[in-house]
Amino acid sequence: MTMAVMGAGSLGIVVGALITRSGQDVVLIDVDEKNVEALNTKGARITGFLDITVPVRAILPPQMEGLYDIVFLLTKQTYNDSALAALLPHLGPDSTVCTLQNGIPEESVASRVGIARTIGGTVGFGATWREPGVSMLTSTLEALQSFGFDIGEIDGRLTPRLRRVQEALSAVGGCQVVDNLMPIRWSKLLMNATFSGVSAALGCTFGDVLENRDAMGFLSHVADETIKVARAHGIRLAEMQGEDMELLELEPGETVDGKMPFYRRVWSRHAKLKASMLQDLEKGRKTEINQINGYVCQKGRAAGVKTPCNDFVVGLVTEAEATKTLPDFSDNLDRMRTCLGRVESQTAVHHRETAP
16 A cells, blocks of 8 residues: 655655655655655654654655555645646556545635545644754653554545554544534644644744733633634534533633633643644745634624634734734733633623523
8 A cells, every 4th residue: 555645744754754764665755856766765753752753754745656555644734736736647546545624624625625535634744844854742651652643534434544544643643533523623623723823823832821920811712713713614623632611601690710621631732832833934934824713704604603802813913924024922912811801891781691
């Protein structure tokens, strides 16, 4: 069986290296010539909670040959058009493209490669790009082994190809086959919209957000909006990492203080993680903010659910993209406080007006 990792960035290096180490046939594909050269000459280096170097095979998209049985899609969604166009000639009728991207990309990917060749997956660990050929594993080995991947069919069926993909990904970390991919996708979207979105908007790590009460107060409303939008579309968020994400909804009168034990249980494992969107801002690249927090906003508008805190995160990250500047933690935290004050004031008025 021939496999490929499309997108050898922070996560792609980890996935490609560990599958290769297990003796399986996999090639890493990336558009960055320096990255491809480093991978081929020095091997794939993983640092952080794991310290290994694995000889791998890496190529540029024009160097692809033949057909791939399984492709792990780890490009940013912003590059899907070009990545999938290059990949299409190398997919056979029985090939499988497994999306391991942020957001909820399955419908978009299936529209390009066909729903019969598309399955989805979520990644439960984090990594940070260090330099060409080098990725730092920023989640603990316990998180990697316990919550590495959830994979499933878009329609929830349990199919033989899921077991083949599971076998490959089990060389990287724990991999669970699920029959509720979309609820899991929404739970992972909440994880991305909260800590990835807010930390990118503040220019800091997950741990910096977790230890700041004001940042967490704002983040708790990002989570609350995401849950309410999903519910408006008939989706109840699935358990993630052993926790019921629905419990992060803010009932009238609730604050982040009562949710902090939950947040610490889940996100302390990833305190050192720097969001991929912040890594993109540091490199002057376009982020996936419109596919993460922006997706919540889009679905909120469609369902008539207001998403002011997610809207604000999109605005801050988009501003950083446009100005080619990194977010300033203190300045943007002040702006978040102001936004949250308006939201809480409007919520209080609404509750008074609708009280029996």
